Structure formats: structure tokens, C-alpha cells
Amino acid sequence: MPRPHPKEFRDDVMAVARRGEAPIAEIARDFGISESCLRNWLAKADAEDGHPPGATSTDSAELKELRRRNRLLEQENEVLRRAAAYLSQANLPKMMYPLVRELAADGIPVTVTCRVLKLARQPYYRWLAAPITPRMLQQAHLANALFDAHRDDPEFGHRLLGDEARAWGHRACDRTVWRICSTNRWWSVLGKKRGANGKKPGPPAHDDLVRREFTAAAANRLWLTDITEHPPGEGKLYLCAIKDVFSGRIVGYSMSSRMRSQLAVDALASAVARRGGGVNGCVVHSDRGSQFRSRRFLDELRRHHLVGSMGQVASAGDNAAMESFFSLLQKNVLDRRCWATRAELRLAIITWIEKTYHRRRRQARLGGLTPTEYETINSTQVALAA
DSSP: OOOOOOHHHHHHHHHHHHTTSSOHHHHHHHTTOOHHHHHHHHHHHHHHTTOOTTOOHHHHHHHHHHHHHHHHHHHHHHHHHHHHHHHTOSSOOSOSHHHHHHHHHTTOOHHHHHHHHTOOHHHHHHHHHOOOOHHHHHHHHHHHHHHHHHHHOTTOOHHHHHHHHHHTTOOOOHHHHHHHHHHHTOOOTTSOOOOSSSOOOOOOSSOOSSTTOOOOSSTTSEEEEEEEEEOOTTSOEEEEEEEETTTOOEEEEEEESSOOHHHHHHHHHHHHHHHOSSOTTOEEEEOSOHHHHSHHHHHHHHHTTOEEEEOOTTOGGGGHHHHHHHHHHIIIIITTSOOOOHHHHHHHHHHIIIIIITTTOOBGGGTSBOHHHHHHHHHHHHHHHO
16 A cells, blocks of 8 residues: 655645646656646645535535634634633733734734633723833833943943942832843953853764764665755745755655744654655764754654764764755755745745756766666665565
8 A cells, every 4th residue: 555645745746736837747747646646635625625526605605604613713722722821921921912912913813812811902902002101111211221331331230230320310129220231131341251142052862873974775774854944035934854865865854934843853754754664773863953852853763763863063064965955955946036935935945856856856976867766776676686
């Protein structure tokens, strides 16, 4: 039974097909799937979107109403979930209005949020029109006075800066002065030096099993992974890709607007799903990014019986083969034009990977073959030898 394709791969292929820039048969051939498979994906997606064949107007109206109610329930659940997280904060603000504004920015109507949280809308709109309180103005004037005193004499610590501010008519305790100075990093030049962010590189989760030897005798023996970011017009797009050193093929990838551990987990799950069996014992080499040291990523490695490997801090050569792929991506896609949206850039990236890099770009180290041709020839030879 053939292995199912990952959902992210299916969504990307359907997005390319719906653009209508090429026939369905050509798109299916470029992405290595059959035409009937792609048409089945599109028909199933249309049915899930509320456009099943043969549906009446009454059925469509009922389906639209059910979806509206379902969307409303999802919004109410999201309000309750975000409110629970908001109220569990250690430094809890005195009002819920900032949460209402955050939810409104995420697309949840103010009416829904206020109804769920039992808030009146008119006071919220008054606060939204004038969110700056007199106390906030007082704190701002105090900060200006502390900054002037720090600029006049950088040797003063926060207590002496507070004395200067109080001499100018401001009222504040030493703790408030310390908080403002600490937030703005107004330290005395006579104090101890502080780092840029107070953080040190995290310890490696694995030893370096590769040591810059980017070779593999067979597929699924050594995978390289890394994360890169690209800035389209509407915000950053992060790409986590996994490369098989044997053929240079990108066996898994995931893209998101946020660089979190789930991005690396999704890319690894995509690679395992597309490769199927035979990945046990495969070495997955990365840098020391927090995404690859996260508990979720380590659990995903153990679940699929993969072996982790990590390079040194600030040593790009330890993952040079993966960096070379990102350099090709930069030259062939990202630098070709300005990208307005993440969706537009995403489709361009996956089209270049699946259509050009895998099936058209020949590599000298593979004997002038493409990654797809190289894997096909070698897998056939292994099967005949067995």
C-alpha cells in the first residue's frame, strides 16, 4: 500500500494547481504524483470547503449557517482560552481591555469577546480612545528626569539618580527608580559589565557525530536540518528544511510565520512520513538552535528512533551542506523579485524545491544527475542486488 503524502505537501500542491498557471497533468508530473491523485485531492478539498457536487441551495444555506455557528463557537473558545492564560500571568494588569484589543487584532470581534468576558463595550472604547493614564504620564516624566541625570553623570547608580529626580520635584521610591533604570539599562559605568542579553548559548543536546563529513553510503543515513528566515512584505516567513546527504534531496520541510519548536517538529514529521520505513538509526544533524534542543523535537527524534547530532556554537561550517542549499534558495527564489505576502513566497519556494531542485537541477557530485534521478537509479540497483 503506498505511503500517504504529508498534509503540508498536499496543501502546497493543491495551492499551485489552483493558481491555474499550468495544466493539472503537468503540475502532477512536476511534483511526482499521478494526475488522478491530484484531481482526487482537489475534489476532496472542494467538498470540505462546502462545494460538494450536486448540492442544492437549501443545503448550501444550511451548511453556511452551521459553519457560522461553528466559527462563533471557536471564537468563544479562543476567548476563554486566551483569558485563562492572561489571568495566569504573574504580573497581572488591572484591566482586561488589553486582552480585548489583542483578540480584536487576531480577528475575534469585540462584541464576542465582551459578551464572553461579561464586559461593557462603551468603557472599552473609551479606554481604546485614550489608553494613556495620568499615572503613565507621571512615570514617563520621571523616566525623562532619570535619563537626564544619567546623561549628566554616568557614574551615578539608581539611588543617586533617584535623589536627583526627587530634587527636581518628582516623587518616586528607590524601587520604582531601580525598575525604570533596569528596564532602560541605565547602569553606572562603575558597575560590573553586563552582556548584551544576559544569555549564554545553551548546552548541546547531542554530540557532533558528523564532524563536517557530509557523506552517506545510502539514503536515510544522514539528514541535515536548519531554519532560515525570509522577509516578504507582510512579515517574516520561516522555513525549516531537512536534507538527505546521500542525494541532496529535501525530504521534509515546514514553513510558518513564527520560529518555534513546532516548526522543526513539523518538518521532521514531514520527512519521516515522506520517507516511510527505513529511517531507524538515521542521524539528524543540526546547529544548537533552541528549536532543535526543545523537548518536543527530542521526543520526536526518540519516537521515530532517530539519532541526534549537533555542531558547535557560531560555527557555520559544521552544517555547511545545509547552508549551501539555503544559499541556492536565496539566489534562485528570494533575490529574483520582491514578495508581497507569505502565501506567495511559500508557493514559490515549494515549487522551486519540488519542480526545479529535485527534478531539473543536475549536480556534479551526483554524476550529472538530479536528486530524484540519483535516488531512483540507486534504489533500483539495491533492489536488483537483493
